[in-house]
Amino acid sequence: MLHIDRRSLRIRLLAWLGGVALFVVVTTWLLHGILLQNLARDFLGERLQREANHAVAQLEQDQTAVPTALDSVSQGYQVFHHLYVLRFNDLISASDPQWQQQLAPLLNESGDALIDVNRGTQHMLVYRRHFEWQGTQGVLLVGEDFSQVEAGLATLHWWVGGIAAVLLGMLIILNMLAVNRGLTPLWQLRQQLEALRSGKRDRLLLVAPSELDELVDQLNWFMDDIDHRLQRSRESVANLSHALKTPLAAITQVLRGNRPIDENRRHKLLSRIEDINAQLAAELRRSRIAGPNAGRMANVTRDSSRLIEMFRSLYPERIFNLTHSAGEKDLVPIEAHDFSEILGIVLDNAGKWANRCVNCDIAVSATTLTLTIDDDGFGVAEEDFSRLGERGTRLDERRPGYGLGLSILAQLIARYSGHSRFERSPLGGLRVTVTLPLAVEVIN
Numbered sequence: 001m002l003h004i005d006r007r008s009l010r011i012r013l014l015a016w017l018g019g020v021a022l023f024v025v026v027t028t029w030l031l032h033g034i035l036l037q038n039l040a041r042d043f044l045g046e047r048l049q050r051e052a053n054h055a056v057a058q059l060e061q062d063q064t065a066v067p068t069a070l071d072s073v074s075q076g077y078q079v080f081h082h083l084y085v086l087r088f089n090d091l092i093s094a095s096d097p098q099w100q101q102q103l104a105p106l107l108n109e110s111g112d113a114l115i116d117v118n119r120g121t122q123h124m125l126v127y128r129r130h131f132e133w134q135g136t137q138g139v140l141l142v143g144e145d146f147s148q149v150e151a152g153l154a155t156l157h158w159w160v161g162g163i164a165a166v167l168l169g170m171l172i173i174l175n176m177l178a179v180n181r182g183l184t185p186l187w188q189l190r191q192q193l194e195a196l197r198s199g200k201r202d203r204l205l206l207v208a209p210s211e212l213d214e215l216v217d218q219l220n221w222f223m224d225d226i227d228h229r230l231q232r233s234r235e236s237v238a239n240l241s242h243a244l245k246t247p248l249a250a251i252t253q254v255l256r257g258n259r260p261i262d263e264n265r266r267h268k269l270l271s272r273i274e275d276i277n278a279q280l281a282a283e284l285r286r287s288r289i290a291g292p293n294a295g296r297m298a299n300v301t302r303d304s305s306r307l308i309e310m311f312r313s314l315y316p317e318r319i320f321n322l323t324h325s326a327g328e329k330d331l332v333p334i335e336a337h338d339f340s341e342i343l344g345i346v347l348d349n350a351g352k353w354a355n356r357c358v359n360c361d362i363a364v365s366a367t368t369l370t371l372t373i374d375d376d377g378f379g380v381a382e383e384d385f386s387r388l389g390e391r392g393t394r395l396d397e398r399r400p401g402y403g404l405g406l407s408i409l410a411q412l413i414a415r416y417s418g419h420s421r422f423e424r425s426p427l428g429g430l431r432v433t434v435t436l437p438l439a440v441e442v443i444n
Helices: 009-061 066-080 098-108 149-184 184-198 210-256 265-285 300-316 337-355 382-387 405-417
Strands: 083-088 091-094 113-119 122-133 136-145 319-325 355-366 366-374 419-425 430-437
Touching: 009 113, 009 122, 009 136, 009 149, 083 098, 091 098, 098 113, 098 122, 098 136, 122 149, 136 149, 149 184, 184 210, 184 355, 210 265, 265 430, 300 319, 300 337, 300 355, 337 355, 337 382, 337 405, 337 430, 405 419, 405 430
Parallel strands: 319 355
Antiparallel strands: 083 091, 083 136, 113 122, 122 136, 355 366, 366 430, 419 430
């Protein structure tokens, strides 16, 4: 049994196009039959009217008596093979006595008109003409058998129907060819996706209709994002392997040795373990970076307010002030965890080094998100601004840390095609300004 996939776009297009074509052809064929019969009836009616007018004109020119005029008309219409009925007052003459009785009621009606008369299977078309001749009122009926014309029209109509059926079949075949050709880019896209899955190609390169351009671009963006995440995972593994190999070897050597572990050596072991823990935490934070293609939105007001409250609990001796000018645009196309990570790193850094106050200003425009964080701490020398964000760099050892937060911040900002700026704060400490475009492209 033939199985038809109703979800197939090809089947749907063919069904719709075939249905529309069938509707148009059938409707046209039915209208053809109606219009053809009406046209033939009007044409024959005009001819009967002209012949009736001609007969009346001949009667008006004739000066003979009424019976002679009746005979003359009878002879003339016998030549034309038309049915006629002529009445002068009470005198009636008919070319076919069989129709005289049936058509007699039409003589008593007023007005000139084209009338359809049916008797059994025979259809007669009759034109009634009132006139005046030699002071006498007369009525002339001129008729013609319309059944033969209708039979010819029916034959012609069915011939047209047969031709329309052939044209419908050709139209369906052409629709199939057009649909198959129109869907060729989708089949090519499927083949290239198979090639992507099998590793035979790394990007989509398709000459597609403009309607598919955005789809192809999005798929390429996702492929680039997957490649970037894979590369980032490999780098994280390599970094962990390089960073943990030496301290783990040192710890293993100490634990396997016979020397007793005194207080000094115990502190060194704890320091090594803390370094390992910090490296693991940093790499895990990097692995959670989603990037601009995650399809998630951050609620600036909600997420920033939660972070401020959290840091107020972590640093109760500091005052955290938040100003927000998002206007009507509160949702931004930045993954919520990434936004919290960016803002959290800067706030945590400011909370560590501030003396008393941390100000955070968030501004959202149509195209950018700007974060400005000021603290009133000791600040950083201008010549060291360029070193901020370097992996493992700590410019001041007075606070605990491993110099990894700002390097993660730099990676996050780069993923969103943004930039950061470090400068002297009006409060006396450090000002960090992060600007992120809200319409971004994937970073390869």
